[in-house]
Amino acid sequence: MDKKLSPKERMAIQRQAMPEQEAAARATNFQEVNLGFDEQLALLEAERCIQCKDPKCVQGCPVRVNIPRFIGHIAEGDLVAAAQSLLGDNALPSVTGRVCPQETQCEVECIRGVKSKPVAIGYLERYVADWALQHRNGTKPVVAPATGKKVAVVGAGPAGLTAAGELAKQGHAVTVLEALHQPGGVLVYGIPEFRLPKKIVDLEVQRLRDAGVAIECNVVVGRTYTLAELRERFDAVFIANGAGLPVFMNVPGENLKGVYSANEYLTRVNLMAAYEFPSADTPVLVGKKVVVVGGGNVAMDAVRTAKRLGAEVASIVYRRTLAEMPARVEEVHHAQQEGVRFELLVAPLEVLGNEKKWVSGLKCVRMQLGEPDASGRRSPVAIPGSEFVIDCDVVVVAIGTRANPLLTATSPELKLNRRGNIEVDANGMTSLPGVFAGGDIVRGAATVILAMGDGKRAAHSIDKFLRG
Secondary structure: OOOOOOHHHHHHOOOOOOOEOOHHHHOOOOOOOEOOOOHHHHHHHHHOOOOOOOOHHHHHOOOOOOHHHHHHHHHOOOHHHHHHHHHHHOOOHHHHHHHOOHHHOOHHHOHHHHOOOOOOHHHHHHHHHHHHHHOHHHHOOOOOOOOOOEEEEEOOOHHHHHHHHHHHHOOOEEEEEOOOOOOOOHHHHOOOOOOOOHHHHHHHHHHHHHOOOEEEOOOOEOOOEOHHHHHHHOOEEEEOOOOOEEOOOOOOOOOOEOEEEHHHHHHHHHOOOHHHOOOOOOOOOOOOEEEEEOOOHHHHHHHHHHHHHOOOEEEEEEOOOHHHOOOOHHHHHHHHHOOOEEEEOEEEEEEEEOOOOEEEEEEEEEEEEEEEOOOOOEEEEEOOOOOEEEEOOEEEEOOOEEOOHHHHHOOOOOOEOOOOOEOOOOOOEOOOOOEEEOOHHHHOOOOHHHHHHHHHHHHHHHHHHHOO
């Protein structure tokens, strides 16, 4: 902007829309849906921020990004300062700018949202972060002098990568141990290319490597090394191995051929490039009629993936209404635009199969909402006599995950809760001195940004622990 705008002129600017691929085209490809702001859109949107004296948006952010500061730098046209500010607060801003549920966190606190739409904080975060990826020389990480302390981070997902980045900045030698063949965790195996391109994750990981973080893949803690062995080699350990054990429906027919957990389905497609089969090694069933059970972001990712793989009918089966659906509003909207069918107030009873044990349908019952449950959402209650069958040849179960016991089973001294998650104190430390934990292995399946918040807080606790 050439001139300083008055508060009244700022308030008159409408929220800028995110440019995106046209729905019919994108439903047939795995290219990114949202295309990102250009300079003009970013400047206009940045001018909408009124630079509150008490910015509630910062309190709404799990990693406490100083939002007004980096947006103020955009409005001034100083992208170097904007990038340095953002990168100082957030280890993975190009990731969070794409997959973070800003609408329920920072943006819901934005004062502009009282009378109009909130500032598009996520879109501006993505704009600055992507600019920084393309201008590495001007945005190199600042690292403190070496402390001589060594930290092992178990898991290269959002919590582990965030903790590693923070600890490296503080001068500690960090080694990340990742079970899969590529770092990123859920960012690469769970979130599809059309929402978060692998190249973006790779570039974010490379920035951490540039800051001195070492990453070793194909290392399964609990098999390759025990936790006790890591504790001998390192001054502190941060466990962030996620909650990757799928939960199933416990209905008849769930073991038929053509039933996937969302974990397996998305891992095959996202991390192992099954959508390029046979030029890629990993196959996946490409159903003509695919049903995905669930209403969260993972369910949306799975059903939109099925559509792109060539499903003639891709359906969501969810036992509540659209209003209770936990998936991001943007993801639901995109799925609807892409032709996904929504079977709401419907619950599965049985997976049906043919004589060769292949899926042929999903028997369901219609539901109505009763009294609120412990979460505050109204509980679905079956309507007697309303059973019906949805014809399908693939069923994907996306109703949640729980803690994988691989690591914890080999470390009986770690205190767990009744769900198998690791218990930690207020500083993120487990029952073992010097061993910290965070992310989904502690809180259960949650969002990328909440895991990152855990990683950032744990890194500061580990730093204090290492400094005595």
